[in-house]
Amino acid sequence: xxxxxxxxxxxxxxxxxxxxxxxxxxxxxxxxxxxxxxxxxxxxxxxxxxxxxxxxxxxxxxxxxxxxxxxxxxxxxxxxxxxxxxxxxxxxxxxxxxxxxxxxxxxxxxxxxxxxxxxxxxxxxxxxxxxxxxxxxxxxxxxxxxxxxxxxxxxxxxxxxxxxxxxxxxxxxxxxxxxxxxxxxxxxxxxxxxxxxxxxxxxxxxxxxxxxxxxxxxxxxxxxxxxxxxxxxxxxxxxxxxxxxxxxxxxxxxxxxxxxxxxxxxxxxxxxxxxxxxxxxxxxxxxxxxxxxxxxxxxxxxxxxxxxxxxxxxxxxxxxxxxxxxxxxxxxxxxxxxxxxxxxxxxxxxxxxxxxxxxxxxxxxxxxxxxxxxxxxxxxxxxxxxxxxxxxxxxxx
Numbered sequence: 332x333x334x335x336x337x338x339x340x341x342x343x344x345x346x347x348x349x350x351x352x353x354x355x356x357x358x359x360x361x362x363x364x365x366x367x368x369x370x371x372x373x374x375x376x377x378x379x380x381x382x383x384x385x386x387x388x389x390x391x392x393x394x395x396x397x398x399x400x401x402x403x404x405x406x407x408x409x410x411x412x413x414x415x416x417x418x419x420x421x422x423x424x425x426x427x428x429x430x431x432x433x434x435x436x437x438x439x440x441x442x443x444x445x446x447x448x449x450x451x452x453x454x455x456x457x458x459x460x461x462x463x464x465x466x467x468x469x470x471x472x473x474x475x476x477x478x479x480x481x482x483x484x485x486x487x488x489x490x491x492x493x494x495x496x497x498x499x500x501x502x503x504x505x506x507x508x509x510x511x512x513x514x515x516x517x518x519x520x521x522x523x524x525x526x527x528x529x530x531x532x533x534x535x536x537x538x539x540x541x542x543x544x545x546x547x548x549x550x551x552x553x554x555x556x557x558x559x560x561x562x563x564x565x566x567x568x569x570x571x572x573x574x575x576x577x578x579x580x581x582x583x584x585x586x587x588x589x590x591x592x593x594x595x596x597x598x599x600x601x602x603x604x605x606x607x608x609x610x611x612x613x614x615x616x617x618x619x620x621x622x623x624x625x626x627x628x629x630x631x632x633x634x635x636x637x638x639x640x641x642x643x644x645x646x647x648x649x650x651x652x653x654x655x656x657x658x659x660x661x662x663x664x665x666x667x668x669x670x671x672x673x674x675x676x677x678x679x680x681x682x683x684x685x686x687x688x689x690x691x692x693x694x695x696x697x698x699x700x701x702x703x704x705x706x707x708x709x710x711x712x713x714x715x716x717x718x719x720x721x722x723x724x725x726x727x728x
Contacts, residue, residue, distance in 0.1 A: 337399070338366035340690035344517075347372055347419055347426040348400060349440070352384050353473070353499050354457045354533060355429035356396040357506025358513070362425070363399035364683050364692040370708060371397060372416060375404040375728065376701050388701065395680045397698040398670065403709070404702030405728050407438065412727045418712055420448050425513055429457040433468045442528040452526040453516045457509045461532045471533045476501035480537025485544055488559040505536035565609060566616045567591070570649065572624050575631040580623075581645035588612070594642035595626050595635075668694040702728060 344367040348359045363369040373379070386392045403419075405412040420426060426445060428435060435441060435456065442454050456462060459471015477483050477495050487494030512529035520526060538545060544555045544563070555563060560570035567582045582591045585608070589601035600622070606612045612619055627635060632648060639646035650658065656667055668682040675697075683692040705728050706719055714722070722728045 336693060337695045338364065338690055338693040340365040340687060341367040344368065344425070345370070345423045347423045349426065349428040351429065353396070353502040354505040354509070355427055357503050358455060358457060358509035359427050360396060361510045361683065364694065366693070369400040370419065371400045371402045371699070373402060373404050373701055375406060378406060388698070389675060394672070394675070394678065394698050398680060398694055399696055400699060401704035401708060402699040402701055403705055406726055409725070409727050411722065411725070413439070415709070415712065417448055420445055420452060423449065423452055424517070425453045425455060427455040427509070431468055431470060432458055432462050446526060450525060451520060453513055453520065453529060454526070455509050455513045455529045457505050458532045460534050462530050473499040473502040473533065476533035476537045480534055481541050481545065482537055485555050485557055487557050489557045491557060500540060501533040501537040504540050505531055505533045508536050508539065561616070564613060566612050567619060567623055571620070571627055573627045573632045573635055574629065577649055578632050578636055579647045579649060584609070587644060590642045591644045594638045594644050595623070597626065670694050670697055672697040
């Protein structure tokens with residue numbers, strides 16, 4: 332299996348990764364995949380009771396989240412372990428953490444302390460609920476943020492009750508927003524020469540992901556309901572049953588509506604006064620669904636998708652994950668990235684969904700074993716063999 336070398340896009344940037352679980356690692360993974368020198372600072376095996384919160388080290392989640400990094404396993408409860416971290420801070424560009432705010436302060440990783448050591452450092456803090464306010468010390472978990480952020484109230488079938496997303500939406504989006512903030516801070520630092528504190532939270536990220544649903548309330552005062560697999564205000568746009576399954580339709584404006592009517596060989600629907608505007612179609616959604624699914628019962632999903640494509644009507648299949656990765660367009664995009672692991676052999680992980688023409692992201696090295704790069708990183712700080720032996724004997728590494 333071919334394995335690419337590192338990206339050149341962020342070469343020369345050093346990132347200290349003190350994150351765990353998902354939101355923080357999602358943020359750091361962007362920097363790692365684009366070529367930054369990411370040092371994953373973690374506890375030696377067995378020291379942290381929460382070290383397996385993302386599953387086993389060789390499991391799919393850890394392998395997908397922590398590739399392209401070096402691992403330094405040090406005991407931060409020792410004076411020298413803490414001193415080693417601060418020496419790394421002196422030369423770092425970014426430090427990313429997702430501790431609870433009170434834990435970060437107790438560890439001496441607050442912005443004021445770090446900024447005094449390195450005024451150019453950018454601290455990225457991803458918390459559950461924010462760095463201040465009445466909920467600042469609460470532990471944050473994705474599903475809790477989904478519920479508090481309104482997402483579960485608009486997901487699911489009408490009247491079904493709250494439904495969570497099938498992915499860690501708040502975690503992942505908080506990580507992405509954290510990375511965006513860090514990149515903005517890096518650009519600003521190029522002008523001012525100064526670092527700053529980048530803050531986001533699962534709750535804020537989830538609310539931001541609500542986007543038009545949140546704006547619907549803020550601007551119009553309307554509380555959006557559950558709409559199931561239908562679009563909140565446009566139809567036919569959603570999941571429709573066929574003879575052998577279901578497909579997604581995305582019929583928007585009037586021209587697409589008329590094209591859809593021709594695709595299903597019912598051109599008269601296009602001029603039917605009950606359906607000749609988006610507003611009328613929305614008002615007649617139950618009847619329109621009945622008519623469409625009655626027509627769709629005449630053929631299978633593949634046939635209807637071909638008809639939609641022939642008439643330029645947005646539509647698509649509904650895949651399980653294995654089918655998704657087998658789709659020819661997905662294979663063409665190459666988002667499943669090959670990786671050679673010394674124990675797992677040839678595996679694949681999920682690549683970055685953005686492509687740069689000259690300096691694309693790369694998946695170059697697998698998730699390291701805890702402390703795999705201790706000697707390498709500490710040698711860069713000036714520790715010789717005797718010094719490394721002493722650190723091991725004293726339980727620092």
